[in-house]
Amino acid sequence: MIIAFANRSYRHTLGLLSTLMLGVSAAWAGGEMNLAAWRLPPVSYPKDNPYSEAKAELGKVLFFDPRINREGVSCAQCHHPGMNWSNDQARAQIAGQILPRHTPSLINVAYNRSFFWDGRADTLEDCIKQHFNGMDISPDARDTVARIRLIKGYAPLFRKAFGKEAITEDTIAKALATFVRGITVTDTPFDRWVQGDEHAISDSAKRGFALFTGKAGCVKCHAPPFFSDFAFHQTGTNSIDPGRAEVTGRKEDRNAFRTPQLRQVAETAPYMHTGQKNSLAEVLRFYQNGGDVRGQSLQLRAFDLSEQESRDLIAFLRALSGPPIRIQVPILPRAY
Numbered sequence: 001m002i003i004a005f006a007n008r009s010y011r012h013t014l015g016l017l018s019t020l021m022l023g024v025s026a027a028w029a030g031g032e033m034n035l036a037a038w039r040l041p042p043v044s045y046p047k048d049n050p051y052s053e054a055k056a057e058l059g060k061v062l063f064f065d066p067r068i069n070r071e072g073v074s075c076a077q078c079h080h081p082g083m084n085w086s087n088d089q090a091r092a093q094i095a096g097q098i099l100p101r102h103t104p105s106l107i108n109v110a111y112n113r114s115f116f117w118d119g120r121a122d123t124l125e126d127c128i129k130q131h132f133n134g135m136d137i138s139p140d141a142r143d144t145v146a147r148i149r150l151i152k153g154y155a156p157l158f159r160k161a162f163g164k165e166a167i168t169e170d171t172i173a174k175a176l177a178t179f180v181r182g183i184t185v186t187d188t189p190f191d192r193w194v195q196g197d198e199h200a201i202s203d204s205a206k207r208g209f210a211l212f213t214g215k216a217g218c219v220k221c222h223a224p225p226f227f228s229d230f231a232f233h234q235t236g237t238n239s240i241d242p243g244r245a246e247v248t249g250r251k252e253d254r255n256a257f258r259t260p261q262l263r264q265v266a267e268t269a270p271y272m273h274t275g276q277k278n279s280l281a282e283v284l285r286f287y288q289n290g291g292d293v294r295g296q297s298l299q300l301r302a303f304d305l306s307e308q309e310s311r312d313l314i315a316f317l318r319a320l321s322g323p324p325i326r327i328q329v330p331i332l333p334r335a336y
């Protein structure tokens, strides 16, 4: 089935690590990297929350509105559009309190199969509701709903988006989710390369891709086409966060987190669930050592990279960035 573009398929020597890569066999055929496997599908919208322009527009207004919670903090203040929908704090902060985890970027979140670093929400709508119900962002959803109902200017926007349906936790989350699903980066140099433009990325980046899919073993988890298998792994980041174990109750899942997607990753430092890595070079050193704590990760093993190889791998990761998404900050609805 694979290699429709024989001239574009990437010849690769299968080394020791090939055994680790059985999980991504769809991307391989007899030692050839199938570049077409990396092409992103279009974003799909769930049946119970199909796309509409009115919903996306309403979601955008809600996203920027600091009045939707007691602390006066909008989604955009943590997931900052000018900072690639994340921010530069290691861990998220609200009302003088430091939350346990780093604010993830919202770019390409539409493709995720679970939400939050530990995957505790199954849908984007549910993830957004959990923001109202906890995370110290809002005391509970009723508070957010009541605040939005009080802002007179929202009534016509909700009518346009949802007809007779009222302003509820459900409709608020649906509108926000519709907006968030539109935050995508799909046209990066890498994406142009896998679509056949040989000159879209540098030779250094191409060598970096060979390392990513070869000796460095990254593709085992950062799998095509999303650069994530959406599974949970212990990479041995030094933190006491139980991670996935809190969701499943299984000891084996201690300190496991969902593999993040990597498009736009060069722009979203700091990295990891704790935001403890400040640059891609630091992340690479982490992987070369097989984790922060040697031997702690059963799924990583240390490997060596020359300086040139590190530069190549970083050049490749940089080729995953498209231009920043520019959006017009909306005018907020009037209160009275």
Ligand code: HEC
Residues within 6 Å of the ligand: 063, 073, 074, 075, 076, 077, 078, 079, 092, 093, 094, 099, 101, 102, 103, 104, 105, 106, 109, 112, 114, 115, 116, 117, 118, 124, 127, 128, 131, 137, 176, 180
């Ligand atoms: C105080 C900062 C803060 C605010 C405000 C905030 N978030 Fe978040 N958001 C976070 C953090 C931190 C996480 C990760 C939490 C975790 O994994 O436990 C997160 C996770 C998410 C995720 C999941 C991303 C993924 O990769 O799984 C989505 C989607 C999201 N937020 C959307 C929103 C929306 C929509 C709003 C506004 C209603 C919002 N956030 C407001 C800090 C914030």
Ligand code: HEC
Residues within 6 Å of the ligand: 212, 216, 217, 218, 219, 220, 221, 222, 232, 233, 234, 235, 237, 257, 258, 259, 260, 265, 268, 270, 271, 272, 273, 274, 280, 283, 284, 287, 299, 300
């Ligand atoms: C065993 C699975 C696995 C392998 C192999 C792996 N990663 Fe990761 N990667 C993860 C997980 C899980 C995280 C999140 C860990 C955390 O937050 O503690 C992550 C995080 C990252 C991040 C930070 C992303 C962000 O938004 O914070 C980068 C960059 C990254 N990996 C690149 C790589 C590179 C480059 C390689 C190869 C050298 C690699 N990964 C190998 C699973 C893996």
